[in-house]
Structure formats: C-alpha cells, structure tokens
Amino acid sequence: MSKILRQRKPAILLILISLLATLFPAISFAATNLALNKTTTTSSVWATGYGGAKAVDGNGTATSWASAESEATSWIYVNLGSLQTIDNVVIKWPQYTYATTFKIQTSTDASNWVDKYTTTSGAGGTTTANFTATSAQYVRVYMTGKADIYYEIFEMEVYNNGGGGSGDTTAPSAPTGLTSPSQTATSVNLSWTASTDNVAVTSYDVYKNGASPVNVTGTSATISGLTASTSYTFTVKAKDAAGNASAASSPLSVTTSASGGGGCSSNCHVNNATFLNSAWFASAQSAANIATYVNELAAKKIKYQFADIGVLVDSATSTNGTLPAAGYTGLATWIKNSRLTDPNQLIIIDLNYGSRFTRVSGTKVGNPNFGNATFNTNVNAIINTLVNVGVQVGGTGPFYKADGVHLDIEGFMTNDTTLLNTLQYLRNNALASNNNFSISTPADPPYSGVSSYQWSNAYIGQVAAIVNMMNPMIYDAMGWGSDITTANSYKTLWTNELTRYSNAIGNTGPGGVRSQLVPTLPSYELKSADGTVYHDPAVESLQKAAEGLNAAIAGGANVYGAGIFWWSNFIGRNAGVYGSSYFTPDQTNWMNLWVNHS
Incomplete structure (x- = not known):
C-alpha cells in the first residue's frame, strides 16, 4: 500500500461513515438492560x-x-x-x-x-x-x-x-385469537393473545367498527355504551413505547344481548367492601384527596372501607401483638373527612398478621407468639383505642372512632382453636357491643383426591357465632397441584365455596343475627413464588369470580355483599406500575355483573 493511500485511509473512512449515516438514518438500536440476569x-x-x-x-x-x-x-x-x-x-x-x-x-x-x-x-x-x-x-x-x-x-x-427505545421503528406483531367471552345489552367483553415486539408491547388500541379506539395495557377490554341487540365489529392493534402500531387483528363481529325486562337493574348489591391502601392512613391526606377517594368508593357502591393500618408485631417480648403507631398516623384525618364526604361508608380498621405458622420438615407448626395472653391483651388494647376511645387529628380536638375491626390472620391453620379463642377474647372485651367485627377466611382450592378443608363446615359455624362478617379470600388458588387451571374451573370454585360457606353459616351469628357472607373478588397482577404462578388474572379474573358468585346465589346461597382486593389497582390509582386503564374491565364487570346484576 502506498504512503499516500495510507494517509488518505482515515479520510476515506470518515466519508464512508458519513454516507452510510445519510443513506440509513433510521437504523438504531434499543439500549440493552445491562442488569438482566446478572x-x-x-x-x-x-x-x-x-x-x-x-x-x-x-x-x-x-x-x-x-x-x-x-x-x-x-x-x-x-x-x-x-x-x-x-x-x-x-x-x-x-x-x-x-x-x-x-x-x-x-x-x-x-x-x-x-x-x-x-x-x-x-x-x-x-x-x-x-x-x-x-x-x-x-x-x-x-x-x-x-x-x-x-x-x-x-x-x-x-x-x-x-x-433504551430511542429510534425503534419495528412494529409489534398483530394480536391474534380475538374473542368475546361475554356480552350484556350495553357492553362487550373482549380478550386476545398477546403480541410480541423487539423491545416490548406497551398497550393495545381496541377499535369498534374501525373507529373510536380504546387504549388498554392488558390483553382484555370491556367496551361499554353499546345498544342492545346490535352487531359490532372489533379489531385490536398493539403498540410499543416508540409509538409503533401493529397491523390490525382479524375482525370479530359480536352482537350485544337483548334488553332484559323486570328485576333489579340498578344498585342491586350495595353492601360491599374493599381493602384500602395503607399509605392513605400512614400519613394525613388532604381533605380534597380524601373526598376524591371516598366519592370513588361511593360510585362503585362500597359500604365498608377496610383501612389497612399495619401489621401486628410478632415477638416473644411484651410488644407481641402491638401495632406500630406509624401505620395509623393519618387515621383520624381520614375518619373525619370520610364522614364529611359520605357518612354512610363505615371505616373498619384492618389488622394484619402474617406469621400464624412456620413449616418444620414440611409440616405446619403454629407460632407460639400468636394468641397467647400478651398477644390477645395488646390486640384488644389497640382495638379499644381505635374503636371505643378514638384518635385525634394532630393530638388535639375531637376523638374520631373507627366503626369496627377486620382481622387478616395468615397463613391459615386447620380448624384453628387458638384463633377461635382469640376471636372470642376480643368479642368478650373490646368488641363486646360492636356489630362490625369481620375476618378474612380461607377458600380451599380442590386438589384431585383430596376432600378435606382447612376450615371444616363445623368450624366455619363456630367462627360465624363470634364475628359479624366472614370474607372468604377466593383467590391465589392456583399452582402446587391445584385443579384451578382454567377460567371456568375458577368460576366453579367460587360457586362451590360460597354454597359451602352459606350452608355452614346457616343462621348462626353473634346475638342471634346471622353472620354475613361477603366474599372477596380479585383485582391485582399476576403473582408467583418459587417459579409457580399462584394467581393469574387470565384465570382468576374478577369476571369469572362474579359469574361464580351469581351462580351460587341462583342456587340458593345467602350472600350479603362482595369485596374487592386491592382497591388501588381496581380503581386505577397505581398507574406507576399499571396504566390507569389496565383494570377498567374489572370496573365494568364489577358494576355490570355484580352491583347492577339482579
């Protein structure tokens, strides 16, 4: 190679690079997550x-x-x-x-x-x-x-x-498998198979008759505001963070149901509960924010606010069963402004405990700290303070009392006599005259060849004799050999468990008043542990839970109301993780399949 050519080589390379940049300006690469699997x-x-x-x-x-x-x-x-x-x-x-x-x-x-x-x-x-x-x-x-x-x-x-993502020009694949699992006279529920993308799919646009797209972040949507007995054509497009849109899915024609006559058509079920975000009570919220939250609850016909104010202490010391005050710093402010906004909603303090048992060689062993004299005395004291005495805003002025107590004691032990004794102790003392004492209860998923339950029918009756309300948690029922593998099997679980609970409760309840059955419907993200999925919203959906609930009632089950877990997801107040429209189908199904369902 000549000396002149060697001297010109860098200049030639620069010219070539410049020409390539001019000819192919759109070529760029998404940044790589350098932490992935490190x-x-x-x-x-x-x-x-x-x-x-x-x-x-x-x-x-x-x-x-x-x-x-x-x-x-x-x-x-x-x-x-x-x-x-x-x-x-x-x-x-x-x-x-x-x-x-x-x-x-x-x-x-x-x-x-x-x-x-x-x-x-x-x-x-x-x-x-x-x-x-x-x-x-x-x-x-x-x-x-x-x-x-x-x-x-x-x-x-x-x-x-x-x-990452800058300069991405690759569109996602078109959604497939578009179907309509259910329809009402005014709405259509749609679902489809997820698209793929070179970076990530971020949302989907759902088109009705080729126009008016509704944007959702999941693989399902409920389109409302429709006319009865009318055919509509739907398509779906996937989008990524760069704004690239896929080709449309294959079209799907769906006809809404005919208008029904007679029966209830509005506010059929209003004795409902939900679990509220602990952050709302750990610090004082503004009056305007509380009014907004309470009005949202009212619009979805929530009567019982289960206010998560923290986790009871598990300890072998004198602090066993106490509750850190930091969890309810803003409770008085909440009670005050909630009642100013809607006095018909009841504020129920939600006390959590997650250490009921440990496992030794695969066998459940009860935690000796739970239900002992120190634990019961301290739990009773906090209930007495928050329900019977009350708390003040900023430590001065009027005392604001909660309306009742909800206990969430997990994990569940088979026919737990220690729990029964704790419930009776609280009923005999701080809750002697209270009518809003409730508890989260287990719902056993069916396993092939297994017919026993964590809580037998007789034990359910014993608990019902003490508490005013029982809230079966009919979710997290998948995995580890469970027969809950499809949406329809989950619906059947709801029907069977509510029928069982209703029969087990009968007319039993404190003071001769029946303990009310208020099961909890799921509205939260996919969950797994040890590589096993135990909650998949595509299987354990609010829609299928509501359908199973209605089937149980149609079969004679005595159900007072229903609950939602968790409210922040359901109402779209966790948009930092999920888009505000992610759980819109749950909101629609809650109103159509439960609140306004006869």
Whole structure:
C-alpha cells in the first residue's frame, strides 16, 4: 500500500461513515438492560422464592425480591460483570411494599458507593433515575424508609444512553385469537393473545367498527355504551413505547344481548367492601384527596372501607401483638373527612398478621407468639383505642372512632382453636357491643383426591357465632397441584365455596343475627413464588369470580355483599406500575355483573 493511500485511509473512512449515516438514518438500536440476569447481592431475603435474582430476571411484576421484615435498612446491588458506562436506572416497585426513602448508587468495587439518585418521598410505581454517564460495575438500591412491612422490588434495570427505545421503528406483531367471552345489552367483553415486539408491547388500541379506539395495557377490554341487540365489529392493534402500531387483528363481529325486562337493574348489591391502601392512613391526606377517594368508593357502591393500618408485631417480648403507631398516623384525618364526604361508608380498621405458622420438615407448626395472653391483651388494647376511645387529628380536638375491626390472620391453620379463642377474647372485651367485627377466611382450592378443608363446615359455624362478617379470600388458588387451571374451573370454585360457606353459616351469628357472607373478588397482577404462578388474572379474573358468585346465589346461597382486593389497582390509582386503564374491565364487570346484576 502506498504512503499516500495510507494517509488518505482515515479520510476515506470518515466519508464512508458519513454516507452510510445519510443513506440509513433510521437504523438504531434499543439500549440493552445491562442488569438482566446478572448476579445480585442483598442484605436479606424475605422468603424462599424472593431472592435477589428475581429483581433482575426480566419477568416484570410476576416475580420480585423482598427483604426481611425485621430490617429497617435494606439494600440490593447488581454486579454488571465488568465496568460499564451507564446513565439510567429504572426501579419498578409494588404498590404497597415500596421504599419511601432510598438512594440509587454506583460503584467500581462494591465498597465505595457514589449517590446518583436520592429521594425521601418514594411512592411506589416506577422510579426512573437519569444521571451523567459514569463508569461502574455495581449498582445498588439503598433503602432506609419503607411503606409497609418489608421492601420489595419487581425489577431493577440498568442502561446506557437513556434507557433504551430511542429510534425503534419495528412494529409489534398483530394480536391474534380475538374473542368475546361475554356480552350484556350495553357492553362487550373482549380478550386476545398477546403480541410480541423487539423491545416490548406497551398497550393495545381496541377499535369498534374501525373507529373510536380504546387504549388498554392488558390483553382484555370491556367496551361499554353499546345498544342492545346490535352487531359490532372489533379489531385490536398493539403498540410499543416508540409509538409503533401493529397491523390490525382479524375482525370479530359480536352482537350485544337483548334488553332484559323486570328485576333489579340498578344498585342491586350495595353492601360491599374493599381493602384500602395503607399509605392513605400512614400519613394525613388532604381533605380534597380524601373526598376524591371516598366519592370513588361511593360510585362503585362500597359500604365498608377496610383501612389497612399495619401489621401486628410478632415477638416473644411484651410488644407481641402491638401495632406500630406509624401505620395509623393519618387515621383520624381520614375518619373525619370520610364522614364529611359520605357518612354512610363505615371505616373498619384492618389488622394484619402474617406469621400464624412456620413449616418444620414440611409440616405446619403454629407460632407460639400468636394468641397467647400478651398477644390477645395488646390486640384488644389497640382495638379499644381505635374503636371505643378514638384518635385525634394532630393530638388535639375531637376523638374520631373507627366503626369496627377486620382481622387478616395468615397463613391459615386447620380448624384453628387458638384463633377461635382469640376471636372470642376480643368479642368478650373490646368488641363486646360492636356489630362490625369481620375476618378474612380461607377458600380451599380442590386438589384431585383430596376432600378435606382447612376450615371444616363445623368450624366455619363456630367462627360465624363470634364475628359479624366472614370474607372468604377466593383467590391465589392456583399452582402446587391445584385443579384451578382454567377460567371456568375458577368460576366453579367460587360457586362451590360460597354454597359451602352459606350452608355452614346457616343462621348462626353473634346475638342471634346471622353472620354475613361477603366474599372477596380479585383485582391485582399476576403473582408467583418459587417459579409457580399462584394467581393469574387470565384465570382468576374478577369476571369469572362474579359469574361464580351469581351462580351460587341462583342456587340458593345467602350472600350479603362482595369485596374487592386491592382497591388501588381496581380503581386505577397505581398507574406507576399499571396504566390507569389496565383494570377498567374489572370496573365494568364489577358494576355490570355484580352491583347492577339482579
């Protein structure tokens, strides 16, 4: 090669690069998640199936890392494998067990950490931290304040060049399998098979007669405001974060039902309950916010507000059964403004306890701290304070009392005599004259060849004699050999369990008044542990739960009302994790298949 040619080579390369950039300006690449499936180190792990690897496995909200409950300060860091240039970290939190105070830090040696992002007002959802590009091998989330009993992270993502997606021009595949599982006179429920994308599908547009698209984030939608006995044609397009839209699905023609005559058509079922976000009571909300929340509850015909105010202490000391005051700092403000907005809604404090048993060689062993004299005395004291005495706004002025108590004691023991004794103790003391004492109860999924229940019919009757309301939790019934594998099998579970509960309760109840049966319908994301899915919304849907509930009533079951778990998801107030329209089908089905269903 000549000296002249060698001297011109760099210039020729620059010209070639410039020409390529001019000819192919759209070619670019989505940034790679550098943390995906990399090695993690954590301060602690809550339980098997919640290790650090779950926070970098790319499974979104299906898996998560969680810290031990006892830790006030927790951390998790990911080893990127080598020094990398990074400028963006994305943390995806659950709606309740998130960090309120935390830092995102980087390091080259896992010993000396540099703060890149700091906040004292974390609120769950998605945290996106952008910072000046830096060289690091380790990225850590360092948490010192939590919203609930432990810290939990769905996904921890690390990027270079802003977190990816820029310049993406590849459209998702067209949705397939469009079908209509159910119709009413004024609405159509649609579902389809998820599309795929080179980066990720973010939402779907549902078209009615080729126009008026409705955007949803899941693979189902309920289109309302339709005319009875009318045919409509629907198609669906998938979209990604860059705005690329797929080709339309194959069209589906659906005819709405004929208008029904007679019977109830509005507000048929109004004795309903729901579980409210613990963050609403841990600090004082503004009067305007409380009014907004309470009006939303009223619009969906909720009568009983189950206010999550924290987790009872599990300890071998004198604190056993106490409740940290931080969980109900804002309770008085809530009670005051809730009653100003809608005095017909009842505020029921929800006391949680998640350590009823441990497993020894695969066998359930009761926790000796639960139900002992210290535990019962302390639980009774907090109930007496919040229900019979009341709490003040800012420690001064009038006392505001809760209307009752709901207990969520998990996991469940077979025909639990210790629990029965605790219930009776509370009934005899702080709740002697209260008519709003309720409890979450188990609903056993059927297993092939197994006919026994955690709570027998006779035991259900014993509990019903003490409490005013029983709330079977008919969800999380999948996996580990369960026969609940399809939507219809889940519907059947609802019908069978409510029929069983109704018969077991009979006319039993405190003071000769029947204990009311108010089962809880699911409205939350996919859940798994140890690689096993135990709640899939495509199977355990609110729609199928409502259909099974109605079938039980049609068969003679005595049901007083129904509940929703969790409200924040259902009503679209967890948009940081799920788009506000993600659970719109649940809202529609709740009103059509339950509230306004005769």
